[in-house]
Amino acid sequence: MSNLGQAVDVAGEKICEPTPSAPVQRKEDSIGFAEAPGLSEGLSGGDVLRAVKSGLSHGGAFLRKNVLNIALSVVSLATGIFLWHFATAYKVDFYINFENIPSPEKVFTAFWTHLGETDFYIHIAVSMQRILIGYITAAVIGILAGVLMGRSKLIRSLIYPYIEVLRPIPAVAWIPLAILMWPTEEASIIYITLLGALFPIVLNTLHGVEQTPEVLVRAAKSLGASRLQIFWHVILPAALPSIAAGLAIGMGVSWFSLLAGEIISGQYGIGYFTWNAYSLINYPDIVVGMLVIGGLGTLSTYAVRLAMQPLLAWQKRAR
Amino acid sequence: MNTQVVSLKEHIPHSSQAMAQKDFGHIVIEDVEIVFGKGATANQAVTKTSLDIKPGEFVCILGPSGCGKSTLLNSIAGYVNPSSGTVFVDGKPVKEPGPDRGMVFQQYSLFPWKTIRDNIAFGPRVAGRTNVECSSIANTFLEMVGLSKFADKYPAELSGGMQQRVGIARALANYPSVLLMDEPFGALDAQTRLMMQENLLSIWSEFGITVVFVTHDVDEAIFLADRVLIMSASPGSVIDDFNVTLPRPRDPAMATGSEFMALKKICLDQIRSESLRAFEQQNR
Numbered sequence: 001m002s003n004l005g006q007a008v009d010v011a012g013e014k015i016c017e018p019t020p021s022a023p024v025q026r027k028e029d030s031i032g033f034a035e036a037p038g039l040s041e042g043l044s045g046g047d048v049l050r051a052v053k054s055g056l057s058h059g060g061a062f063l064r065k066n067v068l069n070i071a072l073s074v075v076s077l078a079t080g081i082f083l084w085h086f087a088t089a090y091k092v093d094f095y096i097n098f099e100n101i102p103s104p105e106k107v108f109t110a111f112w113t114h115l116g117e118t119d120f121y122i123h124i125a126v127s128m129q130r131i132l133i134g135y136i137t138a139a140v141i142g143i144l145a146g147v148l149m150g151r152s153k154l155i156r157s158l159i160y161p162y163i164e165v166l167r168p169i170p171a172v173a174w175i176p177l178a179i180l181m182w183p184t185e186e187a188s189i190i191y192i193t194l195l196g197a198l199f200p201i202v203l204n205t206l207h208g209v210e211q212t213p214e215v216l217v218r219a220a221k222s223l224g225a226s227r228l229q230i231f232w233h234v235i236l237p238a239a240l241p242s243i244a245a246g247l248a249i250g251m252g253v254s255w256f257s258l259l260a261g262e263i264i265s266g267q268y269g270i271g272y273f274t275w276n277a278y279s280l281i282n283y284p285d286i287v288v289g290m291l292v293i294g295g296l297g298t299l300s301t302y303a304v305r306l307a308m309q310p311l312l313a314w315q316k317r318a319r
Numbered sequence: 320m321n322t323q324v325v326s327l328k329e330h331i332p333h334s335s336q337a338m339a340q341k342d343f344g345h346i347v348i349e350d351v352e353i354v355f356g357k358g359a360t361a362n363q364a365v366t367k368t369s370l371d372i373k374p375g376e377f378v379c380i381l382g383p384s385g386c387g388k389s390t391l392l393n394s395i396a397g398y399v400n401p402s403s404g405t406v407f408v409d410g411k412p413v414k415e416p417g418p419d420r421g422m423v424f425q426q427y428s429l430f431p432w433k434t435i436r437d438n439i440a441f442g443p444r445v446a447g448r449t450n451v452e453c454s455s456i457a458n459t460f461l462e463m464v465g466l467s468k469f470a471d472k473y474p475a476e477l478s479g480g481m482q483q484r485v486g487i488a489r490a491l492a493n494y495p496s497v498l499l500m501d502e503p504f505g506a507l508d509a510q511t512r513l514m515m516q517e518n519l520l521s522i523w524s525e526f527g528i529t530v531v532f533v534t535h536d537v538d539e540a541i542f543l544a545d546r547v548l549i550m551s552a553s554p555g556s557v558i559d560d561f562n563v564t565l566p567r568p569r570d571p572a573m574a575t576g577s578e579f580m581a582l583k584k585i586c587l588d589q590i591r592s593e594s595l596r597a598f599e600q601q602n603r
Contacts, residue, residue, distance in 0.1 A: 223442040224418030
């Protein structure tokens, strides 16, 4: 189990969805969570924020909380950009050297210029296509393998060693073999992207299936459900919160692997764009590429979470 | 004869009249012995036991925790296969869990991702009934347990008592011949528990279904049962089997009557001496 735990936060993310193992406790938990003491109370220390809070108190509590969240995030990002600007403008060299780091203005100018070029969009579109193919393949293989492993000790014994051995290998290390293995450059890039997404999805699915409360399986049996019906009505929904977390993490990791994969590419892709900028010593473009990858990664992870939400509505209702 | 009965039942679905016939729900436990593990670590959970539970009878299995009363129940449910002997329900040997034996668990075992309505309709649905049939069965049982207003809620939105009522409704929605209950009210507070007991009795009298109810609560057993089986621990065996002759319908006021008290004293003495013996055995 310990290696499962490590795998789960492979991208530095945690599974925050409650696992279905504790449907009994959820009721009690909800009392604790219902107040959501974290944010609004934590903020009330600052006078400014108290003013903001009171100003917004006319809106619904839900809206107020969200507006505050967004406002906080914007303030935080703005502060970061300002610090970056400050560090580059004054060429801060205090252990970390900002002398040759492009300023936010330069990066933004470069970004703005690229927005007017067709090639930039091709880079992004090509990358997104690779992500889509790699990710969907990984999701299908990962969920299938995870479920089979969770329900069959035999299959688990057969597959698990591969996961153990292959999981720690970084995407970059796969480049030479990927080139040798796959017929086209495109296939090898997609392969590397796929690998990144695969492991978090497999492990989280396995974890979710294992968490299925046995009493629910027994209840379904006594109600006359067949093996297939138990799988469809009990095991899959019980594993779904964990699968959803795996899918979201997998999406992040596949962008993470993309850059490595696109080093192979000789023409297009946002990873290639970044790598190329590095070769040409075009510093602002490197940062543009990095930020585009970060932005697209965030957006697509968010899209995955959003897509899974209707399937997990029962969890929201439970709170 | 028996196969005929079963097929007849299948042809007249969801009519409580069919259930009220006293030919269904005959449980025969024949020389059942249940041993967990093998060799030196083998643990005899239930010694050779034979019982005959009549159709429509309300039987409580009473005993201290760990006496094997749940194991015995699980052998009727089909979750545990006896090491020797056979359990028959309506003449058919029990091999696996099935919809003819409804089960209500101690923990809340509703599907958290299904609404109350869909939880109750689960049995009919996996049996391949149409949507119309499923929803009409669900409505019938929602009404029976007084939860029609909560049909579209999820289990976690309901209190513990309500969840167990849904659990009972879900088990009954298959029109089983036997209802098996494993300390179903154990996790509820005393007030809710009393309400649930009365509720269960009225449902039982309506259905005329055989109920096997496992509990460690003496008052609960006497209040509910036609017949109480007292089990002793390690190894689990039935040490007493008596009828409760209190009139029906039962009234909570009976719990202070002399007949109730006399029965309670017998139970408590039996359980106390058994618990002491088990306790000494554990500390040896």
